Amino acid sequence: MIIGVPKETKDRENRVAVTPGGVRELVEAGHQVLVETGAGVGSGFTNQQYVAVGAQIVPEAADAWAAEMVVKVKEPLPAEYEYLRAGLLLFTYLHLAAAEDLTHELLQREVTGIAYETVELSNGTLPLLTPMSEVAGRMAVQVGAYYMMKTNGGIGKLIGGVPGVLPASVLILGGGVVASTRQRWRWDGGQCHHLRPRPRPLALPGRCTGRAHQYGQFQRPPH
Template sequence: MIISVLKEIKKDEGRVAASPSAVRELCAHGHTVLIERNAGLLSGFSNEQYAAAGAEIVDVKEAYERADMVYKVKEILPKEYPYMRRGLIVFTYIHSNGSREQTDVCLEAGVTGIAYEDVIDRAGKFPMLRPMSEIAGKGGFLAACEYAKSTNGGRGRLYAKIDGLSAPRVTIIGAGCVGIGAAELAAGCGNMVSLVDVDYYSLEHAKMKLGPNVEFVQSNQENIERLVKQTDLLINCILWPKWRTDHLVSRELVRQMKDDAMIVDVACDEGGAIETCRCTYHSDPTYTEEGVLHYCVGNIPGAYPRDASVALCNSTLPYALAIADKGVVRALSEDAGLRRGLCFYQGQLTLEETGRKQDRPYISPERALGLE
């Protein structure tokens, strides 16, 4: 199979899908790897390193036109739409529910799209979200510390315990990998941390990893309202179901937060759990809404491309190899977890969440592949 690794063109994105060691592994399996020129520079990987690993260095046009599969990090953007064609496999974070236009293009072109974010492993976990989730959670807390500085337009708060002062209160919504990552740093700096989740067992799991200055709170409206009103820093780490029109933290509740409070929405889920959140970029990361400073950058790991690229590649490479070695139909047929990530197949939408969010017809991956 011919596998092309593309240079990401999303604003402020520095990651690359495959490291030189991954290229070496793909080539050892007999596959041809094309690397778009300078695709890995921001992650610390030179064209020469890729060539030494066995890749061909090509321009974007050749990378797309020769590819059987494109191996990426971010979704397909408008500049890439003309390269979409029937039979092309797109393996990346697709987030199809968030872009009707991208979905239209991929369906009309007949590409096979497999989304990292929807693939599950045998334990029912999301292996290609986990490494980015930890980086995003920790990076979200570090961003709060950076943009709370008055020199960066913040309110001059330091989210850390200082002798003679009350420790800041940090409320983190979601006790998954993202929330635990944020809580580890927040607690390590001496803050009083409240970790909130609807799932009791997630809180129990988190309790095993975190220190005595973290409380574990069952998520309900009363607790959310109480914590949000008293918190100095609110970090959202959950994705809100796309078809819901309500919010966990309403605009009215944001209006009742402390004057010097800050919100970090790691999920960057516009119209999601926090009503006032909208997507921002690393180059212009903050805004003030209802008197509260917001940081809502959607690709926090993109600011740490060297570590993020290697961590992401470690989790995606086994699946990329399975698709390349077996062919996409067999790989999907044999692995129900990988099949769960199938978004598009031969002009058919195969992801329920996108169908519901965009109010368009969809079928199951099993039906699309003729397995039922």
């Protein structure tokens, strides 16, 4: 199959649908991969890295969109609607429930649209939404720590404290992927108050030891 990887066009979107490692696997399986020039630059991948694993770099978005299957990160924007055509297989985040115009375009133009966010395992989990929730959960701790700095307008506490000085208190709301990954962020003695819908322990290292409406402490990581 011919697979197209256009450069993302949404403002400040620097992700790309396929890494050079992914291209290698697709090429080894016998497929042809067309990568729009510069598509990987925002994520740290050069055209040369894609060429080295067998991709073909194409100069225009239209060239990548001409493929049988187009893989992306974000939903097509209005400027990209012209590339939507009957028989195209589009695999990307779509979030159609919040995009009526795009929904009509995909239907009228007879595109087969497979949305990352609705791919669902039999246990109800969403395997293509989970990785971004994992990122957001970890980032939430990081940005929370950053904005607690006095120089950033915050309260002036170091999130983890230092020996002899209490760390900041952290309250986590929810019990999903974002919340559970935040618990992996451990610091010595850091306090964690965690409210979640069901008082079930999560099978994670360094987890909060408290149950719903109680609080626990992050466990010291094994050294």
